Amino acid sequence: MRKVSTRILTLYFAGVIIFFILRAIFVPPTFGEVGWYRAASVDEIAELETKIAEEFRCFNCHPNEHAEWSVGEHRNVSCEACHGLLKFHAENPEKQAYDEHLSPKAFNSSIEFCLSCHGVSVSKPEHFPQVSVEHSKYWDCLRCHNPHDPVG
Amino acid sequence: MKMMKRRRFILSVIGLGFAAAGLQLKVRSGKTSETGDSGEAVDDVYIFFVDVTRCIGCGRCVVACKIENDVPLEPIYFRTWVERYRWFENGRIEIDSPNGGFNGFKDDGGEGVEKSYFVPKLCNQCEEPPCVQVCPVGATFSTEDGVVLVDEKYCIGCRYCIQACPYGARYIYPPSGQVRSRVGTADKCTWCYHRITRGLEPACVKACPTGARKFVFPDSEDARKIRLIKGLRTLKPEMGTKPKVFYRGIDSEVR
Numbered sequence: 001m002r003k004v005s006t007r008i009l010t011l012y013f014a015g016v017i018i019f020f021i022l023r024a025i026f027v028p029p030t031f032g033e034v035g036w037y038r039a040a041s042v043d044e045i046a047e048l049e050t051k052i053a054e055e056f057r058c059f060n061c062h063p064n065e066h067a068e069w070s071v072g073e074h075r076n077v078s079c080e081a082c083h084g085l086l087k088f089h090a091e092n093p094e095k096q097a098y099d100e101h102l103s104p105k106a107f108n109s110s111i112e113f114c115l116s117c118h119g120v121s122v123s124k125p126e127h128f129p130q131v132s133v134e135h136s137k138y139w140d141c142l143r144c145h146n147p148h149d150p151v152g
Numbered sequence: 153m154k155m156m157k158r159r160r161f162i163l164s165v166i167g168l169g170f171a172a173a174g175l176q177l178k179v180r181s182g183k184t185s186e187t188g189d190s191g192e193a194v195d196d197v198y199i200f201f202v203d204v205t206r207c208i209g210c211g212r213c214v215v216a217c218k219i220e221n222d223v224p225l226e227p228i229y230f231r232t233w234v235e236r237y238r239w240f241e242n243g244r245i246e247i248d249s250p251n252g253g254f255n256g257f258k259d260d261g262g263e264g265v266e267k268s269y270f271v272p273k274l275c276n277q278c279e280e281p282p283c284v285q286v287c288p289v290g291a292t293f294s295t296e297d298g299v300v301l302v303d304e305k306y307c308i309g310c311r312y313c314i315q316a317c318p319y320g321a322r323y324i325y326p327p328s329g330q331v332r333s334r335v336g337t338a339d340k341c342t343w344c345y346h347r348i349t350r351g352l353e354p355a356c357v358k359a360c361p362t363g364a365r366k367f368v369f370p371d372s373e374d375a376r377k378i379r380l381i382k383g384l385r386t387l388k389p390e391m392g393t394k395p396k397v398f399y400r401g402i403d404s405e406v407r
Contacts, residue, residue, distance in 0.1 A: 037306075038305070041301065050352065085359075101218070123269055
């Protein structure tokens with residue numbers, strides 16, 4: 001009987017040791033340091049690069065636009081809303097100055113671009129300025145409005 | 153006698169196991185509750201505020217989010233999207249979101265529409281996230297600042313979290329995406345964690361032309377202001393997830 005119990009004990013401890021060895025192999029480093037996850041992944045995600053050039057970088061090179069924009073009705077609209085995120089342009093100004101998907105270039109005409117915000121819709125807030133195509137008589141919006149200072 | 157010994161040994165092993173499990177449970181539940189009940193914003197965590205009365209449905213947020221976070225451009229993958237709710241005079245409610253609002257919304261004249269508005273949606277970064285609870289490998293988790301993230305190196309792509317999320321905020325990153333390491337893993341809005349930890353606003357907030365989206369840093373002036381706004385709502389408060397995205401101006405039909 002004694003022999004059996006020592007065998008069981010050895011097996012038991014061998015199992016425990018194997019468990020810890022396997023655990024050391026399979027559980028990634030920093031797992032469980034803060035919670036039930038890999039603590040390093042938080043830093044990995046936090047260290048991702050942003051693609052947005054902040055306003056102050058825009059205005060380093062575009063002071064005239066800043067002068068118009070900062071007093072116009074669009075002063076609360078960020079550069080990014082119309083021109084795209086454009087960090088690649090801020091870092092390398094010779095590169096194209098527009099984003100493929102988020103810029104006037106993504107639309108067929110400036111009318112379409114302006115109407116993407118200012119088109120009439122029942123779903124929009126009532127106080128938001130909305131116009132129909134007839135308002136422009138199919139002229140280019142830029143004939144009358146400066147987008148940086150639209151009603152100035 | 154020997155029987156007794158063995159029994160005592162087994163019992164003590166079981167007892168130790170329970171004690172260890174209990175200890176772990178206690179450590180896990182030791183995290184303090186941060187947000188109050190639905191509709192009540194508090195100021196020591198990140199908060200997202202959506203003012204539906206300002207949203208014009210232009211979709212700039214959707215585009216900016218996709219660019220900033222390398223979300224595939226196909227119309228079924230979104231970290232954030234915009235829905236249009238329309239109440240018709242005959243009592244019908246219609247909800248649509250063509251391409252997630254990426255190209256904006258086509259207006260059809262609004263005949264018979266009694267009431268309508270746009271509702272931007274994104275991950276609610278719940279305080280009690282069901283997606284974290286179901287993850288079998290610990291690849292999705294709440295950080296200490298209350299943001300739910302996905303560890304793309306550890307996710308096995310089992311899709312449990314996608315089923316668990318009551319808001320449909322998650323998707324599996326397809327092979328067409330630009331980030332190779334993310335392919336086949338769950339992906340979701342992180343409130344632009346890489347930006348907010350640097351003190352910058354998320355991309356969607358930056359791109360919003362009307363200020364319908366607002367990101368609130370803890371202990372900021374905005375955090376105090378938002379506390380004063382009456383009638384804030386969260387989505388599906390009955391789920392007990394305690395979302396941290398607060399909406400102004402939505403009805404209970406918005407879910």
